[in-house]
Amino acid sequence: MIPKALAGTLLALLLAGPLQAQEISQEARGRCWGSNPNAPVVIEVFSDFSCPHCRTLYLETIRAAMADYAVPGKVCVVYYEFPLRGNRYSRQAARWAHAAIRLGPQKWLRVMDTLFRFQGRWTRDGQIEPILASVLSDVLSEEEMNRLRQWVKDPRVDVAIDRDLAEGRQRNVQRTPTFFISANGETERFVGSVQYGILRRYLNNLLARR
C-alpha cells in the first residue's frame, strides 16, 4: 500500500501544473454557450444530470458565470454529456438535454435548468417528460415540445452522447463534474464543484493576464 501511495505521489508531482495547451476543437467552439465562440477563456464541463455536485456546480456557479462572463463574450461554456453508468436515468436526461440543443441556446438552457432543479424528482422514477412539459409550458410551445419528444428518440442523439463520453475518456475524465478551463495557451483541469466567488477571481486573473 505504501509503495503504491508513494508511486501515486510521484505521478501526481510529475503531472502537477497546467496541462499542455489543447486546441479547442471547432465542434466545441460551435457548441459554446456565450456571445463569442472565440472567447479568450473556454470552460468545458463534463457533467451527469443525476450527480448532486454537477447540480451544485451548474446552478450555483456556471449559471452565474454564463450571465456575467459568457453573455459579454469574455468566456464561452461548453457542456459535455457524461452520464455515469451507475446512475439509472442519467442517459435519458442527457438525451433530453442534447435534443434540446436544436431548440436554440436560450431554450436549451431552460431545459438544463429544469433537469438540474428537479433532479430530486426524476432521479426517483425516471419521469422526465412530464416535468419538462409542466415546468416549461410557458417557454416551449406544444409544437416545440412535440418536436423535442421526437428528437429524444433520434439515434443521432445517442451517437452524440457517445461522442461526448469518448471525448471525456480521452481526457481521462473519471468523475463528475470535471471541468477544464483553457486560456492563454494553457488548460487546467478541475474536479468537483467550486464557489462562484472563487471562480470569478480565477477568471478575472486569467482575463487580466491576457
Add this chain to the structure above:
Amino acid sequence: MLVRVLQWICRLGLGAIFLYAGFVKAGNRFRFEMDLSTYQLLPDWGVIAVAAALPWLEMALGAVLILGWKQRYVTTFTALLLGAFMAVMGITYARGIEAQCGCFGFGEPISPTTLARDSVFFLMAVFLAGVAWRRRPAPEAAPGP
C-alpha cells in the same frame, strides 16, 4: 543509531515536502483557491484567507524542519497540522464530495491513494515528535560555587 538515521530521514524528507508543497501553491494562488473551494467547507473569504496564508506557513515549517530548530514544538505542530489535513480530507471523502486534494500541485482528486500518502507523512511527523519529546533535554550548567 537506527532511530537517529530515521529521524534525519523523516525530518529532512518532511521539510523538503513542505517546502515543495508551499512553493507550488504560492506560485499559483488562484488555482489553489479553486482546489480549496472544492472541499465545500469554507465561505469565500475563508478560502481566500487560507489560500493566502497556508503556502507561506508550509514553506516556513519546511525550512524550520530542515534547520532542526525547536524540534519539540515544530514537530508537534507539524503532526497536528498533518492530522488536521487528514481529518479534513477524510471527512470530505466520507461525505462523498468530489474534491481536489490541493496537496502537491493541482488537479489531483482526494482518493484512497492521497489519504494513504498523507497517513505516511502524518506517521513520520508523529514519530519525529515522539522522539523529540522522549529525548532528555540537555543538562543545565551546574550552578557555580
